Amino acid sequence: MTSRIFIKQANLVKALSHPSRLELIHLLRSRALTVSQMAKMLGKRQAYVSQHLLILKRAKVTASTRHGKEIYYEVADPHISTVCDSLFSLVHQTPLSASPEPIVVDPVCKMELTPSRASYTGQYNGVRYYFCGRGCIRQFKSQHGVLV
Numbered sequence: 450m451t452s453r454i455f456i457k458q459a460n461l462v463k464a465l466s467h468p469s470r471l472e473l474i475h476l477l478r479s480r481a482l483t484v485s486q487m488a489k490m491l492g493k494r495q496a497y498v499s500q501h502l503l504i505l506k507r508a509k510v511t512a513s514t515r516h517g518k519e520i521y522y523e524v525a526d527p528h529i530s531t532v533c534d535s536l537f538s539l540v541h542q543t544p545l546s547a548s549p550e551p552i553v554v555d556p557v558c559k560m561e562l563t564p565s566r567a568s569y570t571g572q573y574n575g576v577r578y579y580f581c582g583r584g585c586i587r588q589f590k591s592q593h594g595v596l597v
């Protein structure tokens with residue numbers, strides 16, 4: 450017989466278990482975002498993002514607050530960020546640094562990142578840029594051309 454606590458854990462892991470949902474949590478760990486901001490950052494349609502946010506919200510992974518007309522999503526519990534950071538460090542080529550890192554700004558969405566948390570990076574005119582997600586690097590490339 451499986452204890453209820455493990456059923457609950459399995460349900461949580463199921464909710465997390467999709468690349469796009471893990472990427473959304475990665476974006477949300479540093480600040481609250483709207484669906485349209487997340488869609489731009491990921492380079493996906495808003496309907497796609499909403500569908501995954503619904504799964505995360507049902508599992509109480511994310512919470513939302515309304516500010517005027519906008520709904521902002523955030524990670525509901527700091528433990529979620531810890532779990533996702535651990536997964537990130539396990540598989541990422543450059544693990545999340547424990548030592549203080551410089552703050553870099555995604556040139557497209559202006560999100561503040563650290564180099565180890567950036568999903569994408571590339572050099573343009575001798576300057577290294579860091580990006581939160583595929584949508585932002587794609588937009589940068591479309592405006593500036595090839596990154597090395």
Ligand SMILES: [Zn+2]
Pocket residue numbers: 490555557558559560580581582585
């Ligand atoms: Zn971005």
